[in-house]
Amino acid sequence: MSALDEFRSISRSRRRTGPAGTDEETRDNKVAAIFLAPWLLGLLAITIGPMITSLYLAFTDYNLLQDPKFTGLENIRRMFTDDRLAESLQVTFTYVIVSVPLQLVVALGLALLLDRGIRGLSLYRSILYLPSLLGASVAIAVLWRLVFGADGLVNSFLDIFGVDGPSWVSDPDTALGTLIILHVWTFGAPMVIFLAGLRQIPRELYEAAATDGASRRRQLLSITLPLLSPIIFFNLVLGLIGSFQSFTQAFIVSNGTGGPSDSTLFFSLYLYQEGFTSFRMGYASALAWLLLIIIGAFTALNFWASKYWVFYHD
Numbered sequence: 001m002s003a004l005d006e007f008r009s010i011s012r013s014r015r016r017t018g019p020a021g022t023d024e025e026t027r028d029n030k031v032a033a034i035f036l037a038p039w040l041l042g043l044l045a046i047t048i049g050p051m052i053t054s055l056y057l058a059f060t061d062y063n064l065l066q067d068p069k070f071t072g073l074e075n076i077r078r079m080f081t082d083d084r085l086a087e088s089l090q091v092t093f094t095y096v097i098v099s100v101p102l103q104l105v106v107a108l109g110l111a112l113l114l115d116r117g118i119r120g121l122s123l124y125r126s127i128l129y130l131p132s133l134l135g136a137s138v139a140i141a142v143l144w145r146l147v148f149g150a151d152g153l154v155n156s157f158l159d160i161f162g163v164d165g166p167s168w169v170s171d172p173d174t175a176l177g178t179l180i181i182l183h184v185w186t187f188g189a190p191m192v193i194f195l196a197g198l199r200q201i202p203r204e205l206y207e208a209a210a211t212d213g214a215s216r217r218r219q220l221l222s223i224t225l226p227l228l229s230p231i232i233f234f235n236l237v238l239g240l241i242g243s244f245q246s247f248t249q250a251f252i253v254s255n256g257t258g259g260p261s262d263s264t265l266f267f268s269l270y271l272y273q274e275g276f277t278s279f280r281m282g283y284a285s286a287l288a289w290l291l292l293i294i295i296g297a298f299t300a301l302n303f304w305a306s307k308y309w310v311f312y313h314d
Contacts, residue, residue, distance in 0.1 A: 057285035064279050075286035085287070087262050088270040091176060092244065095266065099183040100239040104232065107187040111194035112224075125192065132188030140182075141252030145169050148178045169253050172263040179249050179264060190235040197231035198224070226311040233310045237302055244295050247272065267291055 058075055060068035079085055110128060114121055134140045147153045150167035158165040168174045201224065209219050225232075247268040250258065258265030258273070271291065275284030 054285040054288055057282050058289050059286075060282040062280075062282040062285075064281050068282065071282070075283045078283065079286065079290065084262065084265065084270060088258070088265045088267045091258075091263065091265050092267040095176060095180060095183070095246065096240060096243040099180040100236065100243050102180070103184045103187050103239060104190060104235055106184055107191040107235070108194050108228075108232070110187065111191050111198055112220075114191075114195055115198040125195065129188035129192055132186045134186075138248060138252055141249050144178065144182050144249070145253050170260055172261040175253070175260055175263045179246075179253065182249055183243065183246070190239065193235055194228065194231055197228050201227050229310045230312060233302070233306050237299060240298050240302065241295055244268075244291065244298070267294075 057068055059070060059072060061071045061074070062068040114124060114128075148168035149155075150170070152168075154168065155165035166174065168178050205223050205227075206219055209223060214222070245268055246266055250264045250266045250269045251272070254260075254264045254269075256269070256273075256277075258269050267287070268291070271284050271287045274280045274287060
């Protein structure tokens, strides 16, 4: 038998019996499926299932006590005439547009300082990261209300200079500002990510720029920010998504009312009030899908705009 005939015989045999290692691959796939099963069950039971249910409830009148009653587009029509919804959107957009860029600027500034190789870097990094671990907790929100209260730490400091400060969390003109400060204060997570990105920028680029006479400002604008732009984009997207979902701070500081005068009525807080205070769960479900659409639109807008300012260096 020639070598060609032998090769053809082996090929026909493999086509009949399957390629070598099929049994082993099948066994590996079964093992992988077993390990993935808990995650898939959780995805179906905790994520996809509730999402499908909420989508159905968005077109119903449901008060948690009686069976849902299908109402078609009634909840959507109500959104266009809901004054409190418009107020909550205004408050939320103001919070997001102001707090997210401020937090990124503070985080980047501190990361640039820590990147200079100061002694005890790991200690400073841990201390500065701590607010991110505590910022969204109930305890910190309660502490924030005490700090900016009428007899809080801020007014005690102002008393030293003879200034009689207001109750910052009870004044409609300043209540939202205190929550913005709280958000900016939790700069630890983006700061650590910025610091890791700065460590990946080749030092040779700065040395070459310094040799050409470039100032620190020029190096920042021409080297640091362009090469760090993917990290900035990453932190921006995460910051926007997280800010739109902010709830705990506003709930604790305003005692769940969104006050004073709805000045801290975040969208998520209004959604909670509609669902679990007024028991209009159908309308609350419609609001939840509206929030999903808003977050998706802002995220898509950022991805579209990123091609004009994000630089990916190979």
